[in-house]
Amino acid sequence: MVGLMFAKKMTHIIWLALILMTQNVFAAVILQYHHVSEKLPAVTSVSSETFKSHLQYLKTNNFNVVPLDTLLNNLKEGEKVSANTVAITFDDGYDNNITDAAPILEAFNYPYTIFVNPQLIDEQQSYVMTWDQLRTLAKRGALIANHSAKHDYLHKRLPGESQTQWYARISRDITWSEQRIKEEIGHNAKLLAYPYGEFNNALQRLVSDLGYTGIGQHSGAVGVTSDFTRLPRFPASGIYSNLKTLKTKIHAHPFTTGTVKYSDSVTAETKPIVTLTFTEKPFKKNQFACFVSGKGAAELRWLNEHTVSVVSPTHLPSGRSRYNCTAPVKNVSGAFYWYSQPWVISKNSP
Numbered sequence: 001m002v003g004l005m006f007a008k009k010m011t012h013i014i015w016l017a018l019i020l021m022t023q024n025v026f027a028a029v030i031l032q033y034h035h036v037s038e039k040l041p042a043v044t045s046v047s048s049e050t051f052k053s054h055l056q057y058l059k060t061n062n063f064n065v066v067p068l069d070t071l072l073n074n075l076k077e078g079e080k081v082s083a084n085t086v087a088i089t090f091d092d093g094y095d096n097n098i099t100d101a102a103p104i105l106e107a108f109n110y111p112y113t114i115f116v117n118p119q120l121i122d123e124q125q126s127y128v129m130t131w132d133q134l135r136t137l138a139k140r141g142a143l144i145a146n147h148s149a150k151h152d153y154l155h156k157r158l159p160g161e162s163q164t165q166w167y168a169r170i171s172r173d174i175t176w177s178e179q180r181i182k183e184e185i186g187h188n189a190k191l192l193a194y195p196y197g198e199f200n201n202a203l204q205r206l207v208s209d210l211g212y213t214g215i216g217q218h219s220g221a222v223g224v225t226s227d228f229t230r231l232p233r234f235p236a237s238g239i240y241s242n243l244k245t246l247k248t249k250i251h252a253h254p255f256t257t258g259t260v261k262y263s264d265s266v267t268a269e270t271k272p273i274v275t276l277t278f279t280e281k282p283f284k285k286n287q288f289a290c291f292v293s294g295k296g297a298a299e300l301r302w303l304n305e306h307t308v309s310v311v312s313p314t315h316l317p318s319g320r321s322r323y324n325c326t327a328p329v330k331n332v333s334g335a336f337y338w339y340s341q342p343w344v345i346s347k348n349s350p
Contacts, residue, residue, distance in 0.1 A: 027223050027253045028071055028085035030215070032233040035094055036101040043238040048100055050241050055108045057243060058086060063250070067143055068113040069189045072213055072231075075224050083253060083335075088112040089215075089233060091147060091193055093121070093128045102137055115147035115193035115215075118180035131184040138185050145191040146181060146212075149173045155200040155266055167206055174210060191215060198320070198344055200266035204229035218322060218342040223254035225279070230265075232340055252338040253329050256280040258306075266344040270315035274323060274341045277307040283327040283337065290325040292316070298323055316345050 034044035036051050046054075058065055061084070068087040075081060088105070090097050093116035105112050114137065120128050129137075134144050148154055154173070157166045174192060182188045190212045194203070197217025204227075207214040213228045220232030234240070234249045258279040262272060285308075290298035292312045301309045310323050321343045329335040 027083045027221055028066075028075070028081050028087065029221050029250055029252055030068065030071075030087045030089060030231065030233040031236045031250075032217060033088070033090045033101070033237050034092060035096055035237065036104070037094075037096045040094075040096070046237045046241045048104065050243075051101065052104055053243055054236060054241075054246065055104065055110060057247065058110075058250070059108060065108075065110045067111040068145070069143055069191065072191070072222075072228070075222060075226070076228065078224050081223075083251075083332075086250065089193070090114045092117065092151070093134065093147075095127060095129050095133070098129055098133050098137055102140070102142070106140060111141050111143070113143040113145050113191070115145050115191075116181070117147050117149060117151050118177045118184075119149040120151065122180070134185055138187065143189060144181055144185045144187045145189050145193065146174065146177050147193045148195050149177045151195045153198060154195060155198055155203045163202070167202075170203070170206060171210060174207070174212065197342065198266065199230060200344075201264045216342060218340040219249065219324060220338045220340045221252040221254040223256070225256050225258075226254055227260065248334060248336065249338070251332075251335045253332075253335060255325075255327075255337045255339050257339070260341075262341065265342055266346055268345070268347055270345055271312050272316070272343055272345075273309050273311045275303070275307060275309040276325070276339065279306075281306050282330050288325065288327045290323050292323055293321040298325075310341070316343060318345050318347065320344055 033046060036048055037045050038047045063084045063086050064082055065086050065088060068089060071085065071087045088110060090101065090112065093114050097114060116134065121131055138144055154170050178188060178190065192207055192212045193215045199214060199216060204214060207229050213231065215231045215233060217235060218232045219234050222231050236246055240246065256279050257276055259277045260274065262274040263269060285302055288308065290300060290310045292298050295312050295314055298310050299313050303309060310325065323341040325339045326336040329337060
């Protein structure tokens with residue numbers, strides 16, 4: 001009898017371990033910051049004390065903070081990544097990154113990535129770090145990566161510009177920027193953070209053609225089934241810096257999607273539709289919910305057991321909007337699967 005009870009207990013432990021192992025692989029979160037400052041616009045800033053609280057939370061809860069390029073290379077190779085994995089990124093290379101952010105990150109011994117605009121650095125714009133400063137940070141462990149030459153809207157064509165001319169111009173922008181980073185810093189990660197987080201189908205194809213990974217500003221976790229031409233990050237500055245809400249995002253998991261279909265993320269459609277097909281669906285239909293920026297709950301239509309279409313209940317205004325979709329992770333309290341679909345509604349879209 002004792003032997004039977006022991007066997008049953010061991011079986012339960014093994015199954016529990018398998019469940020936890022399944023849920024704790026192929027998932028990670030990328031955090032996005034701009035300024036660590038109390039003097040600059042609050043919308044893109046986080047105070048030093050708040051930033052410390054974010055990093056302390058990661059440390060206290062045993063998060064594995066890794067370099068962004070290492071994380072993405074592992075996911076591309078299908079390697080296991082624990083669900084408590086985080087990468088930290090900064091956009092634009094502001095000078096407070098070296099004066100305020102770097103000392104805090106180094107105190108925690110956390111790696112991080114800074115996406116920079118090489119033309120603005122070459123022009124010696126006063127608000128961005130110099131190449132000398134970036135070299136200093138690189139020697140101390142920072143990864144310096146590509147944010148385009150001068151922070152233009154990369155998906156937009158110039159007046160009278162053909163698709164072929166646009167493709168050539170943006171290809172030059174990206175490859176020239178990467179070459180300048182390589183010349184000055186020695187880094188050549190081929191990671192591109194889209195300026196303003198905006199991209200369309202054509203830009204994604206261009207980025208793929210050049211062999212780069214494209215990174216946005218829409219929210220969500222990353223995994224092996226993520227689209228590496230439009231990886232999400234969770235903004236952690238401004239209104240998104242509140243640790244009470246950020247905690248939930250840090251614990252997010254990616255949905256396991258087979259296909260994601262929509263016409264284009266930059267579109268003239270004011271009620272665009274995105275259709276998600278899940279290869280794994282460890283949640284019930286009634287647990288899946290989507291919300292639209294400023295519009296409340298999205299309208300859902302389940303086409304079959306694993307495929308759902310999502311649309312806004314009302315017309316979206318011009319500019320940026322999002323559909324954010326979540327479902328609870330089974331057996332993991334407070335954790336959610338998370339998918340975000342960014343839109344740019346523009347009457348000038350082709």
